[in-house]
Amino acid sequence: MTKRVVSFRLGDHEVDVLVSPLTTLQTVLRYQLGETSVKEGCRQGGCGSCTVLVDGEPTPSCLLPVEDVAGHRVETVATMTPGDGLDPVQQAFIDHLGFQCGYCTPGMVVIARALLAREPAPTRERIAEAISGNVCRCTGYEPILDAIEAAAASPGTAGASAPAVRGSAGLAHEAAGAAEATR
Amino acid sequence: MTVLEYLQPESLDEAIALLGRHGADLLVMAGGTVAMPLVNEGISLPERVMGLRRAGLDHIARRDGELRIGATATLGRVLEAAIDASDVPLLADAIRSTGSWAVRNLGTIGGNLFTPPPGGDVAVALLALGARVRLAGPGGERDIALEDFFTGYLATALAPDELVAEVIVPLNARRAAFRKLGRKAANTPAVVTVAITLRQDDGRTHDARIALGAVGPHPFRATAAEAALEGRALDGATIEAAARAAAEASRPVDDPIASAWYRRRMVEVIVRRVLESLA
Amino acid sequence: MRVTGRTTIEAPQAAVFEAICDPAALLEVIPGCQGLERDGEDYHGRIALRLPAIVGTFDVHVRLVDAVTPSAGTLRGRLEGRIGTIDGSATFRLNDDDGVTVIDYDGSALVSGPLARLDSRLLEGLAESLISEGLSRLGRRLAAQAAVPA
Numbered sequence: 001m002t003k004r005v006v007s008f009r010l011g012d013h014e015v016d017v018l019v020s021p022l023t024t025l026q027t028v029l030r031y032q033l034g035e036t037s038v039k040e041g042c043r044q045g046g047c048g049s050c051t052v053l054v055d056g057e058p059t060p061s062c063l064l065p066v067e068d069v070a071g072h073r074v075e076t077v078a079t080m081t082p083g084d085g086l087d088p089v090q091q092a093f094i095d096h097l098g099f100q101c102g103y104c105t106p107g108m109v110v111i112a113r114a115l116l117a118r119e120p121a122p123t124r125e126r127i128a129e130a131i132s133g134n135v136c137r138c139t140g141y142e143p144i145l146d147a148i149e150a151a152a153a154s155p156g157t158a159g160a161s162a163p164a165v166r167g168s169a170g171l172a173h174e175a176a177g178a179a180e181a182t183r
Numbered sequence: 184m185t186v187l188e189y190l191q192p193e194s195l196d197e198a199i200a201l202l203g204r205h206g207a208d209l210l211v212m213a214g215g216t217v218a219m220p221l222v223n224e225g226i227s228l229p230e231r232v233m234g235l236r237r238a239g240l241d242h243i244a245r246r247d248g249e250l251r252i253g254a255t256a257t258l259g260r261v262l263e264a265a266i267d268a269s270d271v272p273l274l275a276d277a278i279r280s281t282g283s284w285a286v287r288n289l290g291t292i293g294g295n296l297f298t299p300p301p302g303g304d305v306a307v308a309l310l311a312l313g314a315r316v317r318l319a320g321p322g323g324e325r326d327i328a329l330e331d332f333f334t335g336y337l338a339t340a341l342a343p344d345e346l347v348a349e350v351i352v353p354l355n356a357r358r359a360a361f362r363k364l365g366r367k368a369a370n371t372p373a374v375v376t377v378a379i380t381l382r383q384d385d386g387r388t389h390d391a392r393i394a395l396g397a398v399g400p401h402p403f404r405a406t407a408a409e410a411a412l413e414g415r416a417l418d419g420a421t422i423e424a425a426a427r428a429a430a431e432a433s434r435p436v437d438d439p440i441a442s443a444w445y446r447r448r449m450v451e452v453i454v455r456r457v458l459e460s461l462a
Numbered sequence: 463m464r465v466t467g468r469t470t471i472e473a474p475q476a477a478v479f480e481a482i483c484d485p486a487a488l489l490e491v492i493p494g495c496q497g498l499e500r501d502g503e504d505y506h507g508r509i510a511l512r513l514p515a516i517v518g519t520f521d522v523h524v525r526l527v528d529a530v531t532p533s534a535g536t537l538r539g540r541l542e543g544r545i546g547t548i549d550g551s552a553t554f555r556l557n558d559d560d561g562v563t564v565i566d567y568d569g570s571a572l573v574s575g576p577l578a579r580l581d582s583r584l585l586e587g588l589a590e591s592l593i594s595e596g597l598s599r600l601g602r603r604l605a606a607q608a609a610v611p612a
Contacts, residue, residue, distance in 0.1 A: 001186070001188070002188075020185055020186070021186040021188055022186040022189045022232055024223070043223040044220040044223070044224075045283075045285070045286050046283075048283065048285060054288075057259070058284050059288050062219070062223060063214075063215045063216055063219040063220070063223075063286075063289055064215065065189055065215070065219075065234060067234075068234060114284075129369065132283055132368075132370045133284055133286060133370050207510035207517065208519065210517045217515045218515035226516065226576045226577065226579050227515055227517070227518075227545065228544050228545050229517055297514035299584070335591045336587050336590070336591040337514065337591060338591060338595065343512065400587070400591070436583060437583065438581070439581070
């Protein structure tokens, strides 16, 4: 088994990591680079706590071999936090009690910023759809929806990681759900 | 228990050659949404893994009235294309119901064909759309209708030295509807997935395709239910007969998501609702 | 895990029993079988499992016991690999039904190791699927042999 060096951009910095084959981006970020804002939850892609942006697109870092981000840009809630304080999304989470234990929060904030970069004025339903891949055990989700709605309405929320506009990629356009829930 | 090598071929030919060289011990992976959870849990312990992300199989193109989608095109990108296209709302609905925003940015259309039941919601839509798959191996390429691709539980027509290269979706103006019943409204495995396309001529139904997921060893067409619609108007009695035939054709099993009993009941309900929406 | 079933094979009972005792035949019909030899009542070989997300090879050690030619027997043994170990036995019974053979099988196994973390229903479904594929192949092989003039 040969380790190799993988080079990618983390926020605004170039990083080089020496990895065993098929090490996940989550493992590299948390355990090799000390980016503990990237949480480890289910390691199945189902909880969303490991969500980061790869080239501006929300991605479960637990399912992605780090070799596949070579030459690409990775952003976490930490790399997206302004140097001099908090951005409107983060501030809104504080103002609206959008977290309790805080474990889902980095993933929620990453998704919120990605959503607002594409849709500056989403409906509450759209926000719910966007965070449907992020599990929260504490808040009951309503304060999180409040926070993201408030962030959308707040001035200065132009997602710093707005990608070249090309639509919502993995996010649905229409609010009409295609899945029904059992009652 | 470590992986010795992660291979990242940069062309289909290179991928096929690597598959030929390493054979049965090679785990082939596209988006990783099925394989990586098992690797992370220590259930799957491959020595060699081949990732197809760089093999140039992610195109989405229209040609000759068909949508040609590379096997490793992510569900997110296919969703964008399907929405832009607006003539495959069925595909868009199915993708929207699968996984989550982030998971759809990794999961691929080809990979969805290998998701164990109750997964494979996009495959159900593709079945109803009359899609075919292009398989590529050292001897060349061959096309196969999607219903012939699934041969059993966790089994497909893919030969050991072949890869899925492309999914081809004919574009035609058929009436279509999709519904997935889950335990939640999103980010949920299916209790039952239903996709139906059909033509209507003078109020009569023709060439219906009723595709079901999560209620059998693999996605399948309920041909007896389709026959119950042929030449008839979509009235209450006809819909009822088709829905019952679909339930009878289903072979659901108990799993952590739902019991077989409940799934069989829900096939009838959801098929009926989808047909009513098309009436 | 427990797997039981019944299949019909369009071949005479004697031919079916003979195939079950013939490693060359089993090599052809067992999905993923990469090598099989027989030494007295013991079979040794390798089987490769090739699922979408799980691959692995198993060393196979199986013994045919309580054989009653040409109608019944028990295969008892172990499959051992990196992804897990399967210890079990399967009893089969052949009955002639107007020229075709009805096979009844009843097997149980203990799974240990990484594979044991999978839902047992998935493993049972997989086992049933592999057994039924194997028996179909056996049927085709015997039909092809019967079609060749002696």
